[in-house]
Amino acid sequence: MTDDAAGAEGVLSRAARMLRAFGADDDSLSAADLGHRTGLPRSTAHRLAAELAGLGLLDRTADGGFTIGTGLWEMGELAPVSMRLREHALPHVLRLYEASGENVHIAVLSSPDPATAEALYVARVTGPNSIPTLSRMGGRHPLHTTGVGKALLAQQEDDWLDAFFQRTFERETVYSIVDVVPLRDEIAHARARGFATTRQEMTLGNVSIAAALPAIDGLPLAAVGVVTHLARADERRLGPLVVAAARDIARDLARD
Template sequence: MSTVTITDTIQIAPTAVDADGMLARTMRILSCFTADEPELSASRLGALTGLSSSTLHRILAQMLELGLLSRTPGRRYAVGARLWELGELSPLSLRLRETALPYMSRLYEATGENVHLAVLDAPAPERATALYVGRLTGRSSIPTLSRMGGRQPLHTTGVGKALLATQTGDWLDRFLSQPLERETMHSITEPEAVRAEVDRARARGYATTREEMTLGNVSVAAPVGSVAGLPPTALGVVTRIDGADTRRLGALVTQTAADLGRALRAF
């Protein structure tokens, strides 16, 4: 019995304590790529990760071989096609986004403006964000900061406020325990004011923002409803503040979100 216990301990311990193993270092490299820096040189990756030159180049070579990274002109690296291929197997893509596309198209046809699909990404309430998993836009749509795969704050975006409305009071307490950043002069950052916004969203079924993330924009969004196997989800529209009919948009968004929720639960 004691021999088995000792053997098990020897096998498990390296995994438990190896916080800087190959997988961790690989993720450290991948985390360097952003929308602002989608292509990086080896020297830049070294500066960002702190890995030694020999270790970095060994891991980069393996990542290239596995398709996790690709080469670009100028001796730079970019996220590889294999990672994109694997990402498309996520339920956020296969189940959520694919089911949502017809409903998003319906909203776009009715408004001619940006349509966003976002989920709550919350490793902890204090670090929660809105992760954008779908987006439809047109040439005449007002510019926004959102992109597929991008993150935005919960308290300054329509989809973010709609997602906050799905959470419990204790969860909101933890979320609001951290200072909220002011994205524009109109951003609501005071905890009690954010709670009031969440209460209004719950009462009328949809959330709104007015120039809280981008000047000149109005956002209207509604939660999709609880769906087993998926994180909390919200659907929203972003349009110009001039002439925006938030009641009309609220009715459109709320109905479309409810229809999408029923479709997802029947999936």
């Protein structure tokens, strides 16, 4: 991107691109890294990074690089998914972990737009006997290959789903369901029994079982789920547990 093009772009848009340039595997990024990832000239990237650091949105490292700032984290903790959803959900998530011994997480719909929506993970509890998963706090995964994602899809109106199914779905594993008819059948099944499942559709050997919360004013659609190994995936036991957790979280949020 040229200096003229960078100047024509709004400063907020450039700053947002700088902040979103960071990934989960980045300990820090240099101004040159930020310029490369955003397409901004190095001088512009360095100036913006310095300004963002001055505002606490980025932090400087000893070697002159930049990391996501604690000031940005502080502001993020004021979001309703933290202040309301996660705080009310955590006691129930912990109880679900104690009852299941498996990974437990909360995910929300990342966007109301069916063309771009994903499952955004906002809470997670794991333990020494839990199976490794790809999910992390603040991470995103596809709706069609995750238990929480299918649970969120089961909450949508048919018009929204019609738009969603215009997308092209990537196959995360050989077991991923990417065709519209079987995906619709999966959603119908989830609606009928009250919880959704995926079997090795996101990660080989893993099974996810999840239930959605009813819509709550001021919050995106949310779902709670467990991830277990295929060899110990007892849906008859875990299904009612996640349904009860979703119900109890929704009850507490309704009292707020």
